Amino acid sequence: MIKKFLVSIGSYVLFLKNVFRKPEKWKIFWRQLIIESDKLILSSIILVGVISLFIGGVLVIQTASNLENPIIDKMYIGYMVRESLILEFCSTMVALILAGKMGSNIASEIGSMRITEQIDAMDMMGVNSAGFLVLPKVVATTILSPLLMLLSLALGLVGGWVVVNATQIIPPPSYITGIKAFWNGFYVFYSCFKMSLFCFMISSIAAFNGYYAKGGSLGVGRSSTKAIVITSILILLADLIVTQLMLY
Amino acid sequence: MIKVEHLYKGFDGVQVLKDISVEYEAGKCNMIIGASGSGKTVLLKNLIGLMTPDSGEISYGDMKMSQMTDKEKKLLRQKIGILFQGSALFDFATVIENVMFPMEFFTDWSPAQRRERAQFCLEKVNVIGSDKKFPNELSGGMQKRVGIARAIALNPQFLFCDEPNSGLDPYTSILIDQLISDLTKEFNMTTVVNTHDMNSILEIGDKIGFIHQGTLLWQGDKNSILSTDCKELRTFVCANTLARNIIEGK
Numbered sequence: 111m112i113k114k115f116l117v118s119i120g121s122y123v124l125f126l127k128n129v130f131r132k133p134e135k136w137k138i139f140w141r142q143l144i145i146e147s148d149k150l151i152l153s154s155i156i157l158v159g160v161i162s163l164f165i166g167g168v169l170v171i172q173t174a175s176n177l178e179n180p181i182i183d184k185m186y187i188g189y190m191v192r193e194s195l196i197l198e199f200c201s202t203m204v205a206l207i208l209a210g211k212m213g214s215n216i217a218s219e220i221g222s223m224r225i226t227e228q229i230d231a232m233d234m235m236g237v238n239s240a241g242f243l244v245l246p247k248v249v250a251t252t253i254l255s256p257l258l259m260l261l262s263l264a265l266g267l268v269g270g271w272v273v274v275n276a277t278q279i280i281p282p283p284s285y286i287t288g289i290k291a292f293w294n295g296f297y298v299f300y301s302c303f304k305m306s307l308f309c310f311m312i313s314s315i316a317a318f319n320g321y322y323a324k325g326g327s328l329g330v331g332r333s334s335t336k337a338i339v340i341t342s343i344l345i346l347l348a349d350l351i352v353t354q355l356m357l358y
Numbered sequence: 359m360i361k362v363e364h365l366y367k368g369f370d371g372v373q374v375l376k377d378i379s380v381e382y383e384a385g386k387c388n389m390i391i392g393a394s395g396s397g398k399t400v401l402l403k404n405l406i407g408l409m410t411p412d413s414g415e416i417s418y419g420d421m422k423m424s425q426m427t428d429k430e431k432k433l434l435r436q437k438i439g440i441l442f443q444g445s446a447l448f449d450f451a452t453v454i455e456n457v458m459f460p461m462e463f464f465t466d467w468s469p470a471q472r473r474e475r476a477q478f479c480l481e482k483v484n485v486i487g488s489d490k491k492f493p494n495e496l497s498g499g500m501q502k503r504v505g506i507a508r509a510i511a512l513n514p515q516f517l518f519c520d521e522p523n524s525g526l527d528p529y530t531s532i533l534i535d536q537l538i539s540d541l542t543k544e545f546n547m548t549t550v551v552n553t554h555d556m557n558s559i560l561e562i563g564d565k566i567g568f569i570h571q572g573t574l575l576w577q578g579d580k581n582s583i584l585s586t587d588c589k590e591l592r593t594f595v596c597a598n599t600l601a602r603n604i605i606e607g608k
Contacts, residue, residue, distance in 0.1 A: 234407075
């Protein structure tokens with residue numbers, strides 16, 4: 111089992127080496143980058159947006175129900191909601207959701223190409239198939255994912271504001287004061303960095319699993335599931351390590 | 359010309375190819391024939407470099423594959439066209455984009471020139487008016503034709519076809535065979551066809567190599583195959599009714 115694990119790590123590193131080789135033609139790379147940005151990032155906006163809106167609202171209710179002490183200023187509810195969103199929800203939770211959506215998309219797309227010999231056809235033409243298929247996905251998700259995090263943060267706060275206004279659970283001005291209080295820009299950078307790292311892991315690990323898929327359509331399904339499971343676990347592990355390194 | 363010398367290949371202790379030596383000539387349809395599991399596809403994959411032989415040598419002209427650098431292998435691959443068993447057309451691209459794909463990577467042609475060449479290739483294989491269709495909108499025969507058009511897009515010196523007739527009706531099979539044969543002669547390509555279809559073999563087999571359990575048992579052409587003394591080959595050939603009738607003089 112240890113040998114298998116080490117072989118997988120080695121194969122992954124060699125795969126990344128091929129992925130990050132200089133593209134044959136930059137023009138083709140930029141074109142693919144735009145296509146992948148649309149397919150992986152823009153198409154995730156609605157999912158991320160809807161989830162963020164609801165989570166923001168739920169966080170307000172949960173936080174308010176836990177801070178019913180009259181000596182605690184209500185603005186702290188807004189403050190805690192914002193911090194929860196920035197520090198954990200908008201990066202880690204969104205990344206876990208994207209691991210399912212983007213991870214399965216990438217692994218099944220590349221896996222299907224593998225079993226129908228499309229990747230072999232590219233290799234035989236002399237095209238670096240890993241570079242052509244995977245590099246634009248990895249670059250698009252790594253660079254653009256912080257935008258999803260920022261969108262998630264904005265919509266999470268909006269969701270909270272809507273719930274505050276609708277339920278009057280706390281006075282709306284207190285919520286607004288809270289979400290503007292004790293602002294720490296480093297936390298946003300930390301969250302954006304985490305999101306980039308997680309999305310790099312999602313795209314590269316899913317692509318790796320798809321690229322080496324075998325065993326027909328069942329194999330594609332297996333590689334897709336494996337990609338999501340491995341990525342989810344590694345995201346949680348990386349979250350722990352990055353948090354320890356960057357916040358303490 | 360492609361030359362194979364004393365090629366061996368095995369997997370997990372099982373020897374799949376044993377001492378294969380053969381030459382494939384330019385301007386001819388060279389057929390690799392044999393029953394399923396005989397080692398045809400493994401031989402083809404070794405020829406095109408998707409697998410590395412355990413021992414032996416494959417030479418393209420004067421260049422030995424084992425001594426080629428990665429750069430030389432990449433250059434060689436641009437001279438090779440391949441038709442895969444399932445056509446292997448790219449799902450994300452239309453018919454014309456599939457044919458233009460290798461040109462985009464390996465030529466400096468303008469988009470108009472690439473389109474013109476792709477149209478030429480598609481006309482050669484008689485696919486007209488389907489430029490904007492995606493592969494899943496085409497029939498099996500059409501997909502094979504587009505696969506051939508893509509394979510000849512860069513004017514290759516070598517054309518490899520893996521089971522070009524699999525999944526096709528007899529009439530379309532003959533058309534595809536004829537197309538491969540005509541293109542081979544027109545462009546003087548060294549064509550290697552991997553098949554177990556007797557109709558194809560009798561139709562276009564300029565040079566035939568019969569593989570049985572990993573060994574090249576017989577070499578000849580479509581005229582001599584029916585009068586062979588090789589017992590294993592006769593068994594293989596007689597599985598086809600037409601060929602059996604010819605042999606038995608019916």
